[in-house]
Amino acid sequence: MVMNHSLETRETALEWLVRTNDPQFEEWDEFTMWLEEDAANAAAYHALAASEVAMIPLVATAFPGPKPSRPRFARLAVGSAAAAAAAAVLLVVTPHLMPAEYRTRPGEIRTVSLGGRDRMVMNGDTTLAVSGWSHRTVRLQQGQILVELPEPGPSKVSVVSGDLKLVDVGTVFEVARDGRDTRLLVSDGAVVADPDGARLEVHAGERLDTADGAEVLQAAATEASSVGSFQRGQLAYVDEPLGHVLADLRRSTGLDISGAEAIKARRFTGTLSVTQVKRNPRSLGALLGLSIEQSGRGWKLQGRV
Amino acid sequence: MQRQGVHQVFEEHRDELLRYLRAHGAGDAAEDVLQELWLKFVASPTGPIASPRNYLYRAATNLMIDRRRSLVQAERREVEWSDALDRLPGSASVDPGADRALDSRRRLAVVEAELGKLPARALAIFRRHRLEGCTQREVAEAMGLSVSTIEGDLRMVYSLLDELKRKLDEE
Numbered sequence: 001m002v003m004n005h006s007l008e009t010r011e012t013a014l015e016w017l018v019r020t021n022d023p024q025f026e027e028w029d030e031f032t033m034w035l036e037e038d039a040a041n042a043a044a045y046h047a048l049a050a051s052e053v054a055m056i057p058l059v060a061t062a063f064p065g066p067k068p069s070r071p072r073f074a075r076l077a078v079g080s081a082a083a084a085a086a087a088a089v090l091l092v093v094t095p096h097l098m099p100a101e102y103r104t105r106p107g108e109i110r111t112v113s114l115g116g117r118d119r120m121v122m123n124g125d126t127t128l129a130v131s132g133w134s135h136r137t138v139r140l141q142q143g144q145i146l147v148e149l150p151e152p153g154p155s156k157v158s159v160v161s162g163d164l165k166l167v168d169v170g171t172v173f174e175v176a177r178d179g180r181d182t183r184l185l186v187s188d189g190a191v192v193a194d195p196d197g198a199r200l201e202v203h204a205g206e207r208l209d210t211a212d213g214a215e216v217l218q219a220a221a222t223e224a225s226s227v228g229s230f231q232r233g234q235l236a237y238v239d240e241p242l243g244h245v246l247a248d249l250r251r252s253t254g255l256d257i258s259g260a261e262a263i264k265a266r267r268f269t270g271t272l273s274v275t276q277v278k279r280n281p282r283s284l285g286a287l288l289g290l291s292i293e294q295s296g297r298g299w300k301l302q303g304r305v
Numbered sequence: 306m307q308r309q310g311v312h313q314v315f316e317e318h319r320d321e322l323l324r325y326l327r328a329h330g331a332g333d334a335a336e337d338v339l340q341e342l343w344l345k346f347v348a349s350p351t352g353p354i355a356s357p358r359n360y361l362y363r364a365a366t367n368l369m370i371d372r373r374r375s376l377v378q379a380e381r382r383e384v385e386w387s388d389a390l391d392r393l394p395g396s397a398s399v400d401p402g403a404d405r406a407l408d409s410r411r412r413l414a415v416v417e418a419e420l421g422k423l424p425a426r427a428l429a430i431f432r433r434h435r436l437e438g439c440t441q442r443e444v445a446e447a448m449g450l451s452v453s454t455i456e457g458d459l460r461m462v463y464s465l466l467d468e469l470k471r472k473l474d475e476e
Binding site: 014015017018019020021022023024025026028029032035036039042043046047048049050051052053054055056058059060061062063101103106125142178179247250256258297 | 358
């Protein structure tokens with residue numbers, strides 16, 4: 001579907017794209033009016049914007065800058081025997097060639113093959129891009145994935161969540177990203193976190209909770225059986241902060257379930273059935289020991305008064 | 306930001322955002338996109354957002370760009386091979402394979418050659434602005450140029466990228 005926008009429309013659209021791409025742009029009313037003038041304006045704007053977005057990774061690969069845009073943190077691994085991990089780290093050369101984007105709607109679960117028997121299960125409301133020479137680099141923008149790599153091959157799979165890079169060592173693991181927080185749970189094998197810095201090895205039965213910009217990575221023990229439970233429609237937790245539980249519920253049910261700030265740090269241990277919560281959101285109150293109210297289209301949890 | 310505050314801010318801008326999404330051609334899906342925007346807004350990093358209105362418009366713009374992109378892609382079946390990737394595990398030929406890698410290398414060579422025709426300054430401006438996230442004013446100051454020079458160079462780069470993308474698509 002190649003549209004022929006008049007040259008003049010394209011020029012004006014080009015100007016708008018330059019202006020709106022600037023983080024300091026604020027003239028949204030003016031922009032709205034221009035879009036409303038003619039549907040061809042929006043079409044021309046989006047044709048240009050789509051091309052630009054698609055080409056950015058190629059430009060980045062073809063013309064690598066002098067330095068990374070941001071200094072890398074010299075992260076420090078705490079606890080685990082980091083040195084042992086060094087041998088397991090393979091250099092992953094992955095220029096970002098034509099990344100493929102995947103996105104699931106809230107409540108949707110999708111399986112993506114990573115070649116051979118390797119696969120990745122995406123939970124709802126998840127956005128990611130798969131790139132690299134053989135498409136083995138997964139950039140998780142938001143949401144939750146379960147990665148299953150039964151056949152450790154020469155080409156590793158790496159998952160990038162914010163500024164954290166994870167490289168598999170033949171394994172099954174789950175990664176969730178909400179805002180700037182990353183949560184990693186490993187049920188089989190091991191994952192090397194931040195292979196270029198801290199080189200923290202996270203083993204089966206361990207988890208890693210971190211946020212973008214964190215300077216220290218520390219693994220902790222976890223219940224391996226809860227890894228990937230979203231896939232089975234069951235969400236299993238041991239001593240999990242409620243903030244995480246609610247984020248998982250939003251993804252899995254597609255319902256707008258929120259919680260008062262005050263309860264997010266509370267912990268939950270137990271199993272939740274996605275189907276049951278979907279059928280009867282109100283039941284969450286009793287399950288989590290909180291009060292629940294409907295607010296607009298969503299549901300809000302609060303501490304019991 | 307308090308959750309109540311978030312809700313209020315969103316409700317305040319609800320009507321104009323809906324209008325904005327429709328102006329982008331969201332049509333009947335405008336309400337759905339607005340809901341998606343709300344979920345994004347709630348999940349946004351906490352801490353002060355300098356201008357929530359700006360944040361919302363920017364997020365709305367990005368959602369619409371993604372949306373229209375994926376609609377066009379679906380239409381063209383441009384991502385034919387990634388459909389293949391989507392098959393259930395155990396199925397054959399899910400690997401993009403050597404042809405694909407070769408193709409990628411060739412594409413990269415085309416991009417290198419075409420972009421190499423651009424003035425180095427324009428490319429440097431594009432990098433700083435779009436890859437490193439500097440504002441146009443910051444780029445202008447760092448490079449000792451006027452903002453209108455920056456804009457002119459960016460127009461040139463965007464235009465070339467668009468032509469290049471079409472060229473690659475046609476192959």
